[in-house]
Amino acid sequence: MVHFTCDLCGKDLTASGDRRHVVKIEAYPGFDPNEIKEDDLDDDPMEAITRVLERDQALSSDEITASLSKSFRFDLCPDCHKKFVNDPLGKEMVRLFDFSKN
Numbered sequence: 001m002v003h004f005t006c007d008l009c010g011k012d013l014t015a016s017g018d019r020r021h022v023v024k025i026e027a028y029p030g031f032d033p034n035e036i037k038e039d040d041l042d043d044d045p046m047e048a049i050t051r052v053l054e055r056d057q058a059l060s061s062d063e064i065t066a067s068l069s070k071s072f073r074f075d076l077c078p079d080c081h082k083k084f085v086n087d088p089l090g091k092e093m094v095r096l097f098d099f100s101k102n
């Protein structure tokens with residue numbers, strides 16, 4: 001039997017029988033379409049993007065691969081899911097944290 005726990009609060013979703021919510025987050029760089037030159041479009045679009053990145057930031061190919069795309073997947077309990085959809089970027093948390101620093 002597959003066992004699920006909430007990735008935020010650690011609640012055991014298998015034992016509690018609570019509905020599990022899956023959150024997927026993908027992060028990748030945005031590009032200004034003007035940065036892609038006509039030459040770049042001859043071949044593989046991913047190669048073109050890589051070339052633009054190399055041109056602009058002089059990154060190693062490892063760094064480029066790492067910066068191209070990152071995806072995350074989380075299992076959340078109903079409570080944490082509700083909190084997440086209300087504040088997906090955790091802005092409220094950041095605000096509270098900044099506030100309490102004083």
Ligand SMILES: [Zn+2]
Nearest residue numbers: 006009077080
């Ligand atoms: Zn939770």
